[in-house]
Amino acid sequence: MTQTTNTTPTHKPRPWVDLLVSIVIPSVILMKLSGDDYLGSTWALVIGIAFPLGWGLFELLRYRKYNFIAVLGVISVGLTGGIGLMELDPQWLAIKEAAVPLLIGLAVLVSTRTQYPLVRTLLYNPSVLDVDKIQRALAERNSEAEFEARLLKASYLFSGTFFFSSAMNYILAKWIVTSPAGTQAFNEELGRMTLVSYPMIAIPSMVMMIAIFYYLWRTIRRLTGYTLEEVMSPHLHGSEQPEGPSESNKGR
Template identity: 65%
Template sequence: MSMPSSSPRPKSQHPLTDLIISILIPSIIMMKLSGEEYLGSDGALILALAFPLGWGILELIRYRSFNWIALLGLVSTLLTGGIGLLRLDTQWLAVKEATVPCLLGVAVLVSTRTRYPLVRTLLYSPQILNIDKIQTHLEQRGVQAVFEQRLLRATYWLSSTFFFSATMNYILAKWLVTSPSGSEAFNAELGQMTLLSYPMIAIPCTLMMLGILYYLWRTIHGLTGLSLEEILAHPPQK
């Protein structure tokens, strides 16, 4: 599952490449090369997991910054491989698929009680919005408290997207992956689950995120009078 970065990094110039390497290629490998006449179930699983794992490590090295969400994705990939290679009960796959986004949802809620709420990292961040200009106008109009209340509401909605993802991940894993782990059928079902997770989970979650961003823009525009162009962050001029 693709997740927002928690540290500044350039926006991906090739989102299609991310999709192909992280989802399409691993799915095809597990569905088509798991037979004993090809790589076998273990070989296909290891090769399939090597693509998102290697890509994630490359991304971490490329941007030279700690990215805890990317790290969480790498751990999730390793757990998936461990379940297959160790022949664990498939129930653990469903639990794992639900646990990762659920932990993110809980983290978003808990962070509201800290000095660093995650909504400011994931949505209300300098990489997306012109924070300095927005804060200046909020203070000038004396509506800082009103904005903080609405930002808290957006935080609750943000956490709900992760809980939605956790629920759908669990349902999809229980529905599709029913064969014993480590088998050829298990790999094929895992590949199907990976493919279907994009239209059934990633796209709805992305739309929910866009809805929250739209709510933030409407809130900021209504409280400050700034236009969309003034609200959005602009890359530094070379």
């Protein structure tokens, strides 16, 4: 019998490469090369936008990460380029910057009414946690209902991080990008906004995400008796963990 092999490469997170390609390089191009002596405003915008757009498409095609958040990211970059090339009012940039995280936040809320809440897909999933092991422990302790209630609360908190990003994106775009689209000044402001958005929006959002994961882990620990190491997905620690809770957590 012929055995089918999976030829899709394993995706390994590369945060520094993502930061360089999606934030630093486009920002430098937009801020430093938009003058007529260099690329000019149009070509600087096209090349600057091409980096995150091309990287996002590469990730999607290479690793087949066809999730809606990645697709929205590619669409977002494409819309930014379209606003600049079509020389639309900068107001549309602020609306676009706010709309993308707003749509994701609403999708998270809507997903809580379906069989596949997004918080399960992104935080409580087999690639991060040993979900089967956790579910068995919850069933043994009759804690499934309480855990589902906590998971729902985590979903609300998760959607809140995107609403925060939406509001901050709009404020930042209105504050920084004020020049007409298609000009050198617009490109420079767009590059500045891209750089500033990372410490002002991405880092606080990341901190909130970590806090939500910590909340979820504390819930799992209290309801199952397992430590974080004991419930991490087996492929992350490369060894099988014992089925029962650790001795230090028994009787808690």
